[in-house]
Amino acid sequence: GAVVSQHPSRVICKSGTSVKIECRSLDFQATTMFWYRQFPKQSLMLMATSNEGSKATYEQGVEKDKFLINHASLTLSTLTVTSAHPEDSSFYICSAQSHKGAYEQYFGPGTRLTVT
């Protein structure tokens, strides 16, 4: 299957700072990427849909000014957590959507964010 990388895999930051997470589709062009937040006990929450060349579409309850998403190319989407707080600590996962067939998702390995 397709490969999606995510960087960094782990990051620790101080409260009030910003953190950028990169998601790269390595072997196919992804018009659409998704960002998820995974809570303890495995629940996966879709945060936003990232479309190349256009503004991201955020799910209800997700603050777009806090979670900035940029999808500047067909292989790269970034999520910036601005003014991070301890409650933003979580596991963030991105996925790239296949643009044909069943439109399945190819997931990155995730980023563990800890805000101190």
Add this chain to the structure above:
Amino acid sequence: GDSVTQMEGPVTLSEEAFLTINCTYTATGYPSLFWYVQYPGEGLQLLLKATKADDKGSNKGFEATYRKETTSFHLEKGSVQVSDSAVYFCALTRPSGGSYIPTFGRGTSLIVHP
């Protein structure tokens, strides 16, 4: 809206036992159905998929059949291994207004003991 319901876990089995993880969905039209697996500390991986009624997806000994009449996509494996211990997510994708937004179940944790 669309929804996916999975059986709650954890499911605990002994090695070589038969596995079934139930999944039912609600969606209009004809969604594609998926099972994804997440091993500890990792992202999700596509395990198998089915795109139309009566299709059977299979991979690594796992199988699931798209049952439109019961709106189900149950995951099965005849003989589980310790290495199958992971969280399994059932999901669907349906076209809507030019987009294909996925809907995931809450995940089912599988623990296999030697």
